[in-house]
Amino acid sequence: MSQPQLIARRYHDHCHGLEFASASLDYDARFLRRKVIATDDGQSVLVDLSQTTSLNDGSALILEDGREIRIQAAPEQLLEVTGDELMRIIWHIGNRHTPCQIEANRVLIQHDPVIQDMLGKLGASVREVTEPFTPEGGAYGHGRTHSHAH
Known part of the structure; x- marks a missing residue:
C-alpha cells in the first residue's frame, strides 16, 4: 500500500x-x-x-x-448455525458474548472451533460459509457489545 x-x-x-x-x-x-x-x-x-x-x-x-x-x-469465513431449538441456541451464543447476525432461520457467527463444538453438543447444525458479516448491535446502544459493564 x-x-x-x-x-x-x-x-x-x-x-x-x-x-x-x-x-x-x-x-x-x-x-x-x-x-x-x-x-x-x-x-x-x-x-x-x-x-x-x-x-x-x-x-x-x-x-x-x-x-x-x-x-x-467484506465476505469472511463464518459459521452458519441452524436447528430445531434455534432460540435456545441463540441464548447460548449470546451468553458467551459472541457477536451474531440473527436471521429468521439461521444465525451467523465468526468461525470459532470451541463455539462450533459447543453448538454441536447442543444439537445445532453448523456449517462453514463465506459471507459478509453484519452482527446485531449491543443492547445498550449501537455497535459492539464487548465494552459494557456487569
Missing part, C-alpha cells in the same frame, strides 16, 4: 451521495480509530477518528474535502 494522501477524520452512518470510492472490510477491520486502510481500487486512506468506532455496512468515511468512502462488509 502506498503512503496515504487521503485522510478521513469523520464518518456518517450512511453515504450522502458524494461517494468517491468504496472499502470492503471484514467485521474486525471495521472496528477502528487510527489506521491506514485500502479502498477497493487500491488507494490508501488514513482513518484518524476521534474515538474507536464500529463502522457498519453502508457507513461512509468522510475525506477532508467532503468526498465519501462507502464501507462495505
